[in-house]
Amino acid sequence: MRAACYVRRVIKVDHHSSLLSVRGVKKRFGPITALRGVDLDVAPGEVHCLLGQNGAGKSTLIKVLAGVHSPDEGELLWHGEAADIDGPQSAIDLGIATMYQELDVVDGLTIAENVFLGHELDRGGLTRRADQAAKTREILERLGHGSMSPHTEVGSLSAAEKQIVSMARALSHDIELIIMDEPSAVLDTEEVDNLFRVVHELTSQGIAVIYITHRLAEIRTIGDRITVLKDGASTASNLSVADTPTDVLIQHMTGREVLNVFPTRPGVPSGAPVLLDVDSLSLDDEFDDVSFRVRAGEIVGLAGLVGSGRSEIIETVYGARKATSGTVTAHGKKLPRGSVTAAIAAGLGLSPEERKSQGLILGDPIYKNVTLSSFQDIARSGWLDERAERRATDEQIDALELRPADSTRAAGTLSGGNQQKILLARWLVHGSSILLLDEPTRGVDVGARAEIYALIRRLADAGNAVVVISSEIEEVLGLADTVLVIGDGQLLTTVDSSEIDEHGVLDLVMKGTAA
Numbered sequence: 001m002r003a004a005c006y007v008r009r010v011i012k013v014d015h016h017s018s019l020l021s022v023r024g025v026k027k028r029f030g031p032i033t034a035l036r037g038v039d040l041d042v043a044p045g046e047v048h049c050l051l052g053q054n055g056a057g058k059s060t061l062i063k064v065l066a067g068v069h070s071p072d073e074g075e076l077l078w079h080g081e082a083a084d085i086d087g088p089q090s091a092i093d094l095g096i097a098t099m100y101q102e103l104d105v106v107d108g109l110t111i112a113e114n115v116f117l118g119h120e121l122d123r124g125g126l127t128r129r130a131d132q133a134a135k136t137r138e139i140l141e142r143l144g145h146g147s148m149s150p151h152t153e154v155g156s157l158s159a160a161e162k163q164i165v166s167m168a169r170a171l172s173h174d175i176e177l178i179i180m181d182e183p184s185a186v187l188d189t190e191e192v193d194n195l196f197r198v199v200h201e202l203t204s205q206g207i208a209v210i211y212i213t214h215r216l217a218e219i220r221t222i223g224d225r226i227t228v229l230k231d232g233a234s235t236a237s238n239l240s241v242a243d244t245p246t247d248v249l250i251q252h253m254t255g256r257e258v259l260n261v262f263p264t265r266p267g268v269p270s271g272a273p274v275l276l277d278v279d280s281l282s283l284d285d286e287f288d289d290v291s292f293r294v295r296a297g298e299i300v301g302l303a304g305l306v307g308s309g310r311s312e313i314i315e316t317v318y319g320a321r322k323a324t325s326g327t328v329t330a331h332g333k334k335l336p337r338g339s340v341t342a343a344i345a346a347g348l349g350l351s352p353e354e355r356k357s358q359g360l361i362l363g364d365p366i367y368k369n370v371t372l373s374s375f376q377d378i379a380r381s382g383w384l385d386e387r388a389e390r391r392a393t394d395e396q397i398d399a400l401e402l403r404p405a406d407s408t409r410a411a412g413t414l415s416g417g418n419q420q421k422i423l424l425a426r427w428l429v430h431g432s433s434i435l436l437l438d439e440p441t442r443g444v445d446v447g448a449r450a451e452i453y454a455l456i457r458r459l460a461d462a463g464n465a466v467v468v469i470s471s472e473i474e475e476v477l478g479l480a481d482t483v484l485v486i487g488d489g490q491l492l493t494t495v496d497s498s499e500i501d502e503h504g505v506l507d508l509v510m511k512g513t514a515a
């Protein structure tokens with residue numbers, strides 16, 4: 001089902017009929033220059049890909065277009081005429097809708113309330129609510145999610161489902177341009193196919209899309225033209241997707257050549273001790289009878305679709321959810337069910353899937369976020385030694401190439417990919433020997449990705465046990481020694497990663513979910 005993709009449309013971009021033109025846009029945040037001169041041209045009906053490393057300025061640029069930030073310099077032209085986007089409403093009035101990188105749906109409201117937030121249909125009370133629900137249902141169906149109810153509260157949805165709500169909200173407006181900031185980061189293969197179908201439908205109606213992604217393979221499927229940002233400036237504009245090889249794109253983004261290869265697997269030494277032993281673990285309504293072992297030096301990868309139970313399994317191993325039955329043994333010691341404290345004391349560390357709600361305190365400096373779970377180690381004689389915290393953090397900033405390399409910066413001001421690195425750094429500082437990493441490269445750029453792969457491999461080679469979840473099957477297969485394929489809360493198979501390929505995994509997953 002996924003092999004079938006779309007025949008690329010050969011679009012003739014008429015430069016005289018540019019929908020949106022950005023000229024020399026600059027934006028500073030206090031001492032930080034986020035944009036130092038950006039040009040961008042978007043034609044009607046095209047998919048214009050915006051590429052750049054973490055911190056290059058992509059999200060800042062789209063927030064300027066969405067009216068969230070006002071630029072310090074530069075101009076915006078809409079249909080060839082100067083446009084003043086002085087707030088989110090004026091962007092929407094022009095016909096620009098935005099899906100933000102950090103999903104901004106409101107948990108306490110229903111799907112329909114979120115979709116119509118700020119532009120409620122003007123009719124009183126009950127009729128309005130019924131109308132909004134009906135309209136929302138229509139949009140959800142168009143998005144291929146007719147089974148989602150408009151009345152469901154958004155707080156109970158997964159990240160992928162929230163993404164769909166965010167897209168539904170964008171489509172509830174009358175738009176000519178939709179901006180998608182890393183929409184695929186929270187989606188699995190099947191959902192990405194669905195997203196591409198929607199993008200295709202939009203562009204065939206003449207709606208333009210600005211598409212941001214770190215997965216370069218995606219732009220081959222849906223992109224028409226590319227603009228590359230580097231250090232806040234556009235370094236290449238209007239490249240044609242068809243004529244620009246990936247290594248050239250990477251050159252533009254990084255200024256160097258990056259070989260995105262997975263590190264070699266030395267093989268788990270025979271006789272390596274089992275550090276983590278999960279036996280018949282079950283959690284009612286989530287997953288059933290899952291058993292696996294991870295030895296020192298081994299990377300075990302969990303593959304499966306979003307919602308298959310992968311995250312629930314490792315959260316239960318970690319004690320954040322209380323298992324209904326089964327046992328988790330770490331370093332030979334059986335862990336009490338549902339106790340994170342006991343898990344951490346036994347050497348477990350979890351880097352969660354959703355950094356915003358589960359991981360980071362955005363207002364706190366980087367070093368406080370990094371040392372969050374290890375303050376017992378760092379605190380000497382009862383008070384927190386801030387210098388020790390910073391020293392430990394600085395080592396990890398170097399190792400992970402965190403940018404900016406300033407541990408006093410508030411975590412929330414960092415780019416998405418760099419926030420991900422803070423979460424990894426946390427467990428490295430803590431010295432966990434059993435690392436559970438849920439989507440460790442989500443939103444991470446090509447350069448940093450290769451570094452994170454190498455880093456995870458080094459951690460395993462140093463004798464740690466690592467469990468990795470990734471929605472990118474290629475990543476699981478490239479990184480892990482052993483692959484567990486999960487479908488619908490069941491462990492479908494445990495296999496040496498050299499003995500299975502992407503199709504094999506997908507086949508299993510599809511059969512598993514259909515059953």
Ligand SMILES: Nc1ncnc2c1ncn2[C@@H]1O[C@H](COP(=O)(O)OP(=O)(O)OP(=O)(O)O)[C@@H](O)[C@H]1O
Nearest residue numbers: 029034054055056057058059060413414415416417
């Ligand atoms: N509100 C803010 N205050 C201070 N600095 C900011 C703010 N927003 C962004 N920045 C800085 O501006 C630069 C560009 O960030 P931006 O989020 O636009 O990057 P990005 O290209 O979207 O990266 P990623 O791929 O990681 O999402 C970074 O150095 C970031 O730290």
Ligand SMILES: [Mg+2]
Nearest residue numbers: 058059101416
């Ligand atoms: Mg961004």
